[in-house]
Each structure stands twice: as C-alpha cells, then as structure tokens.
Amino acid sequence: MLEFGQFKANTCNGVGRRGFLKTAASIPVALGAGIPTLAEAEEARRRAKAKSVLLLWLWGGPSHIDMVDPKPDAPMEYRGPFGTIPTKTTGMRFTELLPRLASRSDKFSVIRSMRTSNGGHPGAGTVGLTGYEENAGPVQPNFGSIIAKHRGQHDALPPFFYVGQGIPRDLPRRIEGYGGGTLGKAYDPFLVSCSEQGKVGIPTLKMLPGMTPNRITDRRHLLTQLDQTQKQLDNARISDWNRSYQAAYGLLTKPGARQAFDLTEESESTREAYGQTTFGQSCLLARRLVEAEVPYVQVNWSEYVETFTPNGDFGWDTHIYNFELLQDRHCPIFDRAFSALLDDLYDRGLMDDTLVIAMGEFGRTPRISNRAAREHWQHCYFSIWAGAGVQPGRCIGQSDAKAEHPVTRPITPLMAGTTISELCGVGARERAEMKVLDGGSLIHELL
Amino acid sequence: MTLLMPRSILLGNLLLAITLTTSLSATEPVRLTHDGSLKRDPRFVNEGKELVYCYDEAPDLIRMMRLHLDKPNPKPMFDNSGDKHQLEPFFSPDGRYIVFTECTGNLSARLVIREQESKKDAYITHSGRGGTRSPCFSPSSDLVVYAFAETGPQHLWSVKPDGTDKKQINETQGISNWPTFTPDGKRLVYSNSRENNYEIYSMNLDGTAEERLTTNNLMDIRPMVSPDGSKIAFTSTRDGNYDIYVMDIDGSKIKRITESEERDDYPTWHPDGERLVYVGERAGKFDLYMVQVP
Numbered sequence: 179m180l181e182f183g184q185f186k187a188n189t190c191n192g193v194g195r196r197g198f199l200k201t202a203a204s205i206p207v208a209l210g211a212g213i214p215t216l217a218e219a220e221e222a223r224r225r226a227k228a229k230s231v232l233l234l235w236l237w238g239g240p241s242h243i244d245m246v247d248p249k250p251d252a253p254m255e256y257r258g259p260f261g262t263i264p265t266k267t268t269g270m271r272f273t274e275l276l277p278r279l280a281s282r283s284d285k286f287s288v289i290r291s292m293r294t295s296n297g298g299h300p301g302a303g304t305v306g307l308t309g310y311e312e313n314a315g316p317v318q319p320n321f322g323s324i325i326a327k328h329r330g331q332h333d334a335l336p337p338f339f340y341v342g343q344g345i346p347r348d349l350p351r352r353i354e355g356y357g358g359g360t361l362g363k364a365y366d367p368f369l370v371s372c373s374e375q376g377k378v379g380i381p382t383l384k385m386l387p388g389m390t391p392n393r394i395t396d397r398r399h400l401l402t403q404l405d406q407t408q409k410q411l412d413n414a415r416i417s418d419w420n421r422s423y424q425a426a427y428g429l430l431t432k433p434g435a436r437q438a439f440d441l442t443e444e445s446e447s448t449r450e451a452y453g454q455t456t457f458g459q460s461c462l463l464a465r466r467l468v469e470a471e472v473p474y475v476q477v478n479w480s481e482y483v484e485t486f487t488p489n490g491d492f493g494w495d496t497h498i499y500n501f502e503l504l505q506d507r508h509c510p511i512f513d514r515a516f517s518a519l520l521d522d523l524y525d526r527g528l529m530d531d532t533l534v535i536a537m538g539e540f541g542r543t544p545r546i547s548n549r550a551a552r553e554h555w556q557h558c559y560f561s562i563w564a565g566a567g568v569q570p571g572r573c574i575g576q577s578d579a580k581a582e583h584p585v586t587r588p589i590t591p592l593m594a595g596t597t598i599s600e601l602c603g604v605g606a607r608e609r610a611e612m613k614v615l616d617g618g619s620l621i622h623e624l625l
Numbered sequence: 626m627t628l629l630m631p632r633s634i635l636l637g638n639l640l641l642a643i644t645l646t647t648s649l650s651a652t653e654p655v656r657l658t659h660d661g662s663l664k665r666d667p668r669f670v671n672e673g674k675e676l677v678y679c680y681d682e683a684p685d686l687i688r689m690m691r692l693h694l695d696k697p698n699p700k701p702m703f704d705n706s707g708d709k710h711q712l713e714p715f716f717s718p719d720g721r722y723i724v725f726t727e728c729t730g731n732l733s734a735r736l737v738i739r740e741q742e743s744k745k746d747a748y749i750t751h752s753g754r755g756g757t758r759s760p761c762f763s764p765s766s767d768l769v770v771y772a773f774a775e776t777g778p779q780h781l782w783s784v785k786p787d788g789t790d791k792k793q794i795n796e797t798q799g800i801s802n803w804p805t806f807t808p809d810g811k812r813l814v815y816s817n818s819r820e821n822n823y824e825i826y827s828m829n830l831d832g833t834a835e836e837r838l839t840t841n842n843l844m845d846i847r848p849m850v851s852p853d854g855s856k857i858a859f860t861s862t863r864d865g866n867y868d869i870y871v872m873d874i875d876g877s878k879i880k881r882i883t884e885s886e887e888r889d890d891y892p893t894w895h896p897d898g899e900r901l902v903y904v905g906e907r908a909g910k911f912d913l914y915m916v917q918v919p
Contacts, residue, residue: 250821254798254819255777258818259799259800259818259822259823259844260822260844261821261822261842261844261862263843274822274843274844274862277862277865374662374681446908447908449909450908450909450910451909452909453906453909454661454662454909454910454911455663455909458909497754498733498734498754498755498756499734499756499758501800502758502802505844505846506665506890507663510867510888510906514909546777547777548774548775548776548777549753549754549755549756549774549775550755550774550777550778550779551755551774
C-alpha cells in the first residue's frame with residue numbers, strides 16, 4: 179500500500195486575494211494571553227498525559243455558523259439555509275450537516291469563541307499552527323515541532339507527521355509556520371499522503387528514479403540511486419533533502435515503521451467506517467501512527483483533499499458554493515471521518531492519552547456574501563477538543579447573536595498551542611528553554 | 626465478433642444483464658456502479674438506456690461519465706474535458722443540448738450549454754466571481770433555468786439555449802436552488818431557505834403564484850418532478866440523515882424511499898416514472914442505485 183508520489187503544488191491565486199491579505203486587519207497576537215498561574219500549570223502538569231496529539235487541520239477556514247455554532251434566530255442574511263439538531267450536550271445544537279458528531283458530543287468539547295489575529299490564509303495558518311504572526315521576527319515553530327523536540331526521535335518513526343496530500347499553502351509559497359521554525363528544520367514534519375483507497379505515498383522518495391516498495395529494502399540499490407540523485411541536486415538543497423531522505427529511508431527499512439503505513443491490516447469494517455475518501459483514510463492512517471506512538475500527527479484537509487476547484491483545492495475556503503460544498507461534500511466527509519476516529523480511539527483505549535483537536539485557521543463571515551457564500555472571518559471561529567484529560571461534553575465560550583464576535587473570553591491559537599504543550603508535558607520551563615509559546619495561557623475551561 | 630470477446634467479459638456482461646433484468650421488477654435497490662468514488666448528479670439519457678453522472682476521477686478532478694445500463698464500464702461523457710470540473714448535467718428533452726456547470730478555476734464557474742452534435746458552446750457567465758448552480762431544461766427545450774446569487778439572495782434565472790435573453794425569474798429572499806419544470810412547462814419546482822431551512826416550493830415561470838409544498842424543520846432539497854408530473858422525488862434529512870422521499874405534486878402523501886443509516890442523495894427519475902436512481906453511500910463508498918418506487 180505504499181506509493182512513491184510527489185505532492186502537487188498549486189496555489190489559491192484568486193484575484194483580489196493578495197489585496198485582501200495586504201489589508202487584512204491585524205489585532206494583537208496575545209489576545210487574552212497571560213502566563214499560566216502556578217496552580218494552572220500544576221494542574222495541567224498533573225493532567226499531562228497526552229502521549230500523542232492528533233490535529234485535524236481544516237485548512238481554508240470552515241464556516242462556524244454553518245457547522246457547530248448555528249444562529250437560527252439571526253437575520254436571514256446571516257443564519258444560512260441549514261436547520262439545527264440537538265447534540266448530546268445540553269443546550270448545544272449543531273446544524274443538520276453534522277448528525278454523527280451531534281450524537282457523539284459527549285466525547286468531545288467545542289470552543290465557540292476562538293479568535294485569531296490574521297484574516298489571510300498564510301498568515302492565519304502560521305498563527306494557527308504556531309501561535310504567532312509570521313512576520314514578527316524569526317518564524318516560530320509549529321506546535322508539532324515543539325512536541326517533537328521535547329519527545330525526541332521515536333524508534334523508527336519521525337516524531338512529527340503531516341498526513342495529507344499537500345502542505346498547507348496559499349499563494350505561491352509554503353506558509354512559514356508549517357515546520358520547525360526557530361527550532362530548526364530537524365523538527366519539520368515528515369510528509370506522507372494517503373489516497374481514498376488507503377494508499378500511502380512518501381514524496382521524499384519520488385526523487386529516487388525507479389524506486390519501488392520492493393527496492394526500498396535493497397540498501398545497495400538505494401545508495402546507488404541516492405548518489406546519482408545527489409549529483410543532480412544543487413548544494414543548497416542537499417542537506418534538506420538528505421534529512422528527509424534519511425528519515426524516509428530509516429522509516430521504510432524498519433518493519434515496525436512500514437507496518438504503521440499498511441492500512442490493509444485494518445479490518446474492512448474499520449476502513450469503511452472512516453469512509454472511502456482521502457480525508458477519511460488519512461484519519462485512519464493517523465490513528466495507526468498514534469497507535470505506533472508517534473507524538474504528533476497533523477492531518478491536513480488541504481490541497482487535493484476532496485477538492486471542488488479543479489487542480490487546486492482550497493479546503494474549506496468556500497468563497498463560492500459555500501452552502502453546496504458544506505452540504506454535498508465537506509460536512510458529510512468530516513462528520514463521518516471524525517466520528518469514526520473518535521469511536522476508534524475510544525474502542526482501542528487510546529483516548530485517555532491521545533489529544534484530538536479539529537480546527538482551521540479562522541471561520542467565515544457570518545453575513546452571507548452577495549454571492550450566497552461566506553468570506554474569511556478571523557474574529558470568531560471554532561475548535562473541537564477530545565481526549566488526554568480534556569473534559570468532554572462541554573460547550574466552551576459563546577459568540578454573539580450573529581456569531582460575529584466572542585462574548586466570552588476569546589480563545590487564541592497561542593492559547594491552543596500552550597494547552598497542547600502543557601497536556602503533552604511541555605511545561606513553562608521547557609517552553610522557556612526552547613523559547614517558544616512565550617506569554618501563552620491555558621484554556622483551563624477544557625480541563 | 627462475439628467469439629473473440631474474452632470469456633470473462635462475456636460472463637460479466639451476462640451477469641450484469643441478468644442482475645438488471647431480474648432486479649428491475651424487485652423492490653430492493655440495484656447497484657449500478659461499483660467503484661465507490663464520490664458521485665453526484667445522475668441523469669437518464671437515451672430513453673433510459675444510459676445514465677450520465679459525475680464522479681471524483683481523482684482527488685482534484687470531477688469528471689462526467691456515461692454508463693450504458695447493459696454494459697459494465699462507464700466512459701467519459703466528453704473526450705476533451707481537460708482539467709475542468711464538469712457537473713450538474715441536464716439534457717434538453719429534444720436531445721439537442723446538454724447544459725452543465727463547469728468550474729474553470731478558483732472562485733469561478735460558468736454554465737455551459739452545448740449543442741451536442743455541433744459541439745458549439747454557449748457560456749453563461751455573470752460579472753465577478755461566483756458560480757451558477759443546478760441548471761435544468763424546459764420540457765420544450767427552449768429555456769434553461771438555473772440558480773445564481775448576484776446581489777445577496779440566490780435567485781432563479783432563465784436563459785435561452787443560445788445564451789441570449791438572460792433574466793432573473795424570482796425576487797424571493799433566502800437561497801433558491803434546484804429548479805425543475807413540471808412536464809407541462811408551466812411551473813417550476815425548487816427549494817428555498819427563507820423559512821430557516823430548505824423547503825420545496827412551486828411557482829409560475831414568471832415567479833408568481835408560489836406555493837409551499839413541504840413544512841419541515843430540516844432540509845428538503847433537490848426536488849425532481851416525475852415524468853408524468855404527478856410526483857416529486859427529493860432528498861431530506863428529516864429522519865436523521867440524507868434519504869430519498871417521494872410526495873405527490875401538491876406536497877401530500879410523503880413516502881420515504883430509502884432507509885439506510887448512510888447517505889442517499891441526488892434522486893432522478895427513470896423515464897418510465899416508476900423507478901428512481903440515486904447516489905447511495907454504503908460502507909463509506911458511493912455508488913449509483915436504482916429502486917422501484919412503490
């Protein structure tokens with residue numbers, strides 16, 4: 179089930195988006211931030227039992243008002259076309275697009291008062307994955323890179339994976355906050371892809387001509403190919419590529435590591451439960467990586483995951499067809515895959531020490547656009563948290579009557595990153611030593 | 626010629642023919658495709674002998690396919706579609722045209738009305754970004770109706786097959802979508818969201834004499850009027866997930882057709898008016914199913 183593919187690269191180059199990015203409002207990074215109190219830090223440390231983190235990164239900006247924060251009493255130009263359904267959490271309703279998750283809300287908690295500081299994809303992506311703006315000095319590391327550095331290299335598997343055929347990007351460049359940042363490229367994520375058929379691809383190895391799964395175990399052949407390939411690379415790229423290559427090689431030559439990628443070892447019913455979609459099977463692969471004790475796995479609903487725009491997928495960036503896409507594709511796929519993932523983790527006893535989070539980089543305009551869709555909205559959005567000491571069945575935070583702004587304490591990406599790190603045992607002292615997440619505070623409502 | 630055909634293909638075709646023949650009179654749904662990819666928008670053509678539908682050929686490409694019910698392998702609807710998404714096909718009753726939505730890039734989509742024999746296209750676009758939705762042909766094949774949002778609420782629009790005389794039909798608030806004609810061509814049946822969720826309505830072609838046909842707290846979408854004009858098939862989440870229902874043309878006598886715990890969506894009538902084809906999700910895979918309407 180291993181393939182040697184190469185991630186495609188394409189950009190969200192919609193006309194006017196650059197301009198939008200340039201003029202996007204900027205708000206202070208550390209909204210509501212504060213150093214954790216001693217009691218909070220002690221409490222988090224006591225609860226710190228996340229062996230692994232599994233982040234479902236909903237790239238593009240999913241519409242909070244059309245999913246987990248509906249406002250059926252808002253004016254028509256806000257509320258959208260979807261009915262609402264009860265969840266298992268008292269007083270919390272979802273739209274009708276998420277029936278499976280609604281029936282499992284006792285397994286997770288929802289934050290409805292997220293707020294970020296950037297309204298463009300690259301900027302908000304960096305803030306969402308690092309806690310900081312990307313133009314404020316050296317780029318800070320991805321939350322996953324922090325956990326990877328703290329935990330170190332696991333036996334055969336890299337400590338930080340990106341699962342998703344593509345890396346979050348917008349405009350003709352990778353977002354700055356995707357990887358190791360100030361911690362160095364050694365803590366960049368290791369990229370794998372997973373098709374709707376469950377075939378896993380490792381793009382790093384695409385650079386080796388003629389490489390096949392059988393040949394990967396032939397060290398002599400591999401070294402020959404490596405030597406030839408290195409000659410084709412310019413010096414600047416060799417070190418980066420070597421690092422990725424070594425990780426890929428080490429990973430694939432160890433049976434235990436290869437096993438983690440083999441979705442055929444799963445029962446048919448398990449694979450079906452996640453759905454025959456790229457995102458569904460990627461979630462299943464992520465669960466296998468968690469089972470193999472990988473500390474941090476980020477599943478990207480990103481480029482080329484159930485796309486709608488030809489040759490360039492913008493994930494949840496629904497500037498047009500917002501309601502059709504959510505109803506026809508995104509929400510049914512997400513509802514099924516995320517529900518299956520929660521069930522699977524619970525059934526396998528993995529939920530106690532696995533922190534699961536689903537979020538994007540921002541939400542979407544509560545006011546419906548002239549084109550019957552929704553634009554970027556950084557002032558209010560959502561995240562979903564489960565496992566590893568997170569108290570399930572809670573609805574945390576509240577937005578106003580039109581879902582435009584939090585009316586409770588805004589929860590920021592920096593707070594999310596701080597909470598992730600604390601639940602993984604990366605306390606204030608360790609963070610200070612790494613010079614990361616400075617000024618972040620806990621989302622104590624989750625604990 | 627037949628003797629040269631591999632035995633496996635012969636057996637496959639024979640089995641498919643037996644399956645279809647046997648099952649057409651049964652009430653159990655018959656599975657028509659087997660690849661499991663995401664699918665949408667099935668439409669009958671060629672007097673019900675063929676189905677055109679759209680599916681995810683690749684994670685980044687939605688392709689329109691044509692399936693002959695007596696043959697196992699669907700073929701691309703067009704030979705040279707390139708890398709454009711093509712979806713929501715609808716054929717003019719006289720067989721002259723196909724209309725479909727074509728996504729040409731990020732934030733842009735257009736309506737294509739293609740004369741099938743000459744391959745001549747008329748492109749229906751609006752200013753600025755946005756996308757047309759859900760086109761359908763009038764029974765007389767001289768009018769296309771579709772949905773588009775130009776100034777906020779999403780309205781229904783009409784245009785002639787040559788791309789001329791584009792005009793907005795209704796002024797209703799909320800989001801209007803999925804228009805379909807009654808067989809006499811006098812009324813449109815469609816969904817609108819102004820009552821907090823999608824309900825099904827009908828109205829005259831000039832937007833007058835609107836009647837509400839469903840009353841339900843959850844979505845009623847994708848209405849399709851039966852060939853004899855007596856019934857409407859539609860998708861609803863009223864029982865917990867996407868299922869197919871049929872009601873009389875006046876909104877009465879609602880019957881649930883599918884009862885799977887997984888998704889059933891995109892109903893379309895067979896020309897005989899006795900069967901429906903829809904996209905069913907089973908074990909996480911999406912395929913076309915045909916069912917007899919009781």
